[in-house]
Structure formats: C-alpha cells, structure tokens
Amino acid sequence: MTGQEEDFTAESGADGASPVEAGPTHSGFVALIGPTNAGKSTLLNRLVGAKVSIVSHKVQTTRAVVRGIAIHNNAQIVFMDTPGIFKPRRRLDRAMVTSAWGGAKDADFVMLLIDSERGLRGDAEAILEGLKEVHQPKILVLNKIDRVQHEQLLKLASDANAVVPFERTFMISATTGSGCDDLMNYLAGTLPEGPWYYPEDQISDLPMRQLAAEITREKVFLRLHQELPYASHVETEKWEERKDGSVRIEQVIYVQRDSQKKIALGKNGETIKAISTASRKELSEILEQPVHLFLFVKVRENWGDDPERFREMGLEFPRE
Numbered sequence: 001m002t003g004q005e006e007d008f009t010a011e012s013g014a015d016g017a018s019p020v021e022a023g024p025t026h027s028g029f030v031a032l033i034g035p036t037n038a039g040k041s042t043l044l045n046r047l048v049g050a051k052v053s054i055v056s057h058k059v060q061t062t063r064a065v066v067r068g069i070a071i072h073n074n075a076q077i078v079f080m081d082t083p084g085i086f087k088p089r090r091r092l093d094r095a096m097v098t099s100a101w102g103g104a105k106d107a108d109f110v111m112l113l114i115d116s117e118r119g120l121r122g123d124a125e126a127i128l129e130g131l132k133e134v135h136q137p138k139i140l141v142l143n144k145i146d147r148v149q150h151e152q153l154l155k156l157a158s159d160a161n162a163v164v165p166f167e168r169t170f171m172i173s174a175t176t177g178s179g180c181d182d183l184m185n186y187l188a189g190t191l192p193e194g195p196w197y198y199p200e201d202q203i204s205d206l207p208m209r210q211l212a213a214e215i216t217r218e219k220v221f222l223r224l225h226q227e228l229p230y231a232s233h234v235e236t237e238k239w240e241e242r243k244d245g246s247v248r249i250e251q252v253i254y255v256q257r258d259s260q261k262k263i264a265l266g267k268n269g270e271t272i273k274a275i276s277t278a279s280r281k282e283l284s285e286i287l288e289q290p291v292h293l294f295l296f297v298k299v300r301e302n303w304g305d306d307p308e309r310f311r312e313m314g315l316e317f318p319r320e
C-alpha cells in the first residue's frame with residue numbers, strides 16, 4: 001500500500017442558482033444515450049453548468065447512470081447520463097449496457113447523442129435500431145459540429161431520421177456550447193407541468209463519496225493508458241470532516257494484477273502522486289474546502305466479477 005498526501009487549499013466559488021420566473025413549473029427526466037465517446041458527459045456538464053460526470057478521451061468512462069439536474073426558465077430538467085452503449089464483452093460491460101437502456105425506459109424524453117464526425121458507423125447504427133423499441137419521444141442531437149461541414153450534418157440528420165422518426169434534431173457542440181441554448185429552450189418548454197423533483201440548488205443525485213471516487217477515476221483515465229484504466233476501479237473508503245474546515249478523504253484504486261499496481265504507482269510513486277494532486281485540486285474546488293487526499297493502490301484480482309463492486313458503482317450485477 002502506498003499513500004500520498006499534499007495540502008491543497010481551493011479558492012474557487014460556485015455560481016448561484018438560475019433565476020426562476022413566475023408561472024407554473026415544469027419538470028421531467030431526459031435520458032442521454034449514445035455510443036461511447038459521443039460527448040455525453042461533456043454535454044451533461046455543460047447543461048448542468050458544473051461537473052457531475054467525468055469526461056475523458058478514452059471510451060467507456062461513464063459506468064453507471066449519473067443524474068445531472070439543470071434549471072432552465074421554469075423547468076427542472078433531470079438528465080440521466082447513461083454509460084455509452086456498445087457491444088458488451090465482459091460482465092461489467094453487460095451491466096453498463098443494461099443500465100443505459102434501463103435509463104432510457106424511465107425517461108420523459110430520450111436524447112440520442114451522436115458524434116457527427118464519426119456518423120452512424122458502428123454502435124450508432126445498432127442504437128438507432130434499438131431505439132425503435134423505445135416508445136418515449138426521441139430527440140436527435142448531433143454533437144461536435146465544430147469538427148464537420150454543414151452538408152455532412154444535414155445528411156447525417158436525414159439518414160438517422162429515416163431509421164427512427166425524431167421529434168426534433170439539434171446540432172450542437174458540447175465543447176463550445178453552440179446550439180445548447182436552443183436545445184434547453186425546447187426541453188424546458190416541452191417537459192410536462194409539475195413540481196420540481198429536487199431542491200433548486202442540487203446539481204446531482206450522486207452521493208459525494210461516489211462523486212469524489214469518480215473524480216479520481218477520471219484522473220486515472222487521463223494518466224494511465226492501454227488496459228489499465230479499464231482494469232481499475234476507485235472507492236472512497238473514509239471521509240472525515242475536520243474541525244479546521246478541511247476534509248480527509250481516503251480512497252483505494254483497485255487494480256487486477258501486481259504488474260498493474262506497479263504502473264499505477266509509477267517510478268518513485270510519481271504516477272500516483274500526479275493522480276492524487278490533480279484529484280485533490282479538483283475536489284477542493286468542488287467541495288470549497290481544503291482536502292487531504294490519501295490514495296492507495298490495492299490488487300483485487302476479481303473485482304470485475306464481484307457483485308459488491310457493482311453495487312458501489314450503482315450497477316445491477318448480471319447473473320450469468
């Protein structure tokens with residue numbers, strides 16, 4: 001076991017909640033589905049205006065359904081960021097895909113996000129087929145429009161609508177924010193009238209301990225390569241608020257083999273130290289308090305087959 005600690009004090013402050021206009025309130029659930037790497041987490045974070053879902057350039061970063069809560073005009077829109085849908089191989093993969101489709105069936109709206117640059121190749125085509133069985137109103141969102149020509153977008157929109165008739169098609173860039181306001185106006189104006197599900201200042205239903213584990217997992221994804229990020233899993237083991245206003249957090253990065261542990265630690269512990277520093281910095285910003293983060297790396301060979309680990313991640317354990 002190797003621990004690393006460094007002090008870090010944050011300076012950032014959060015924005016206040018959006019102003020609310022008079023009149024009836026609207027609310028509802030929007031499931032965000034799509035192939036891995038389409039930009040679902042980036043979009044969710046943009047629409048919610050804060051980091052609730054982790055983002056990386058590697059695929060399958062999102063494992064369980066994360067709810068991000070946005071307020072727009074008089075509507076509270078609860079987005080469910082589902083794991084990317086892809087052809088499952090491992091048990092964990094199957095659980096992620098089941099969870100993604102389950103999320104779609106519970107929603108008022110299903111929003112399919114496609115990477116316009118990649119188009120309908122591969123998983124996107126299979127998801128469109130699967131969507132034929134989903135009966136909620138569907139919206140198509142073509143993302144990454146900063147990367148493609150307009151004609152290509154029009155063709156993509158018409159090809160996708162030929163398979164599944166969407167209520168609306170939006171063209172956006174989750175990175176630049178282009179088109180996102182139109183999308184939010186539409187959702188806010190179309191969701192049913194009703195009371196809000198969550199307090200006005202809540203942005204996610206993810207418990208803080210789990211969100212903290214997700215933040216560290218993102219840093220693992222950004223620092224480690226090849227199979228290692230997929231073979232690792234982070235858990236928050238201890239959370240202790242201190243009298244001086246700081247918090248002490250202990251987390252374990254589980255890997256599957258001793259050789260992976262060596263890589264995760266790095267030469268003289270450099271890798272784990274970099275992960276720890278990056279994670280602590282972000283946690284301090286989110287929590288708005290100094291964070292003392294202790295990271296440990298442990299080998300747990302079969303965590304990918306352990307029902308308890310699945311529960312921690314908010315996933316159903318597939319029995320087979």
Ligand SMILES: Nc1nc2c(ncn2[C@@H]2O[C@H](COP(=O)(O)OP(=O)(O)OP(=O)(O)O)[C@@H](O)[C@H]2O)c(=O)[nH]1
Nearest residue numbers: 037038039040041042059060061062084173174175
């Ligand atoms: N150029 C460009 N890149 C984007 C845009 N939106 C997302 N990306 C990038 O696409 C990559 C994947 O984004 P994510 O938000 O992690 O994608 P995801 O769909 O949540 O991925 P999974 O967790 O694998 O399902 C990241 O490198 C993002 O920075 C966009 O509008 N334009």
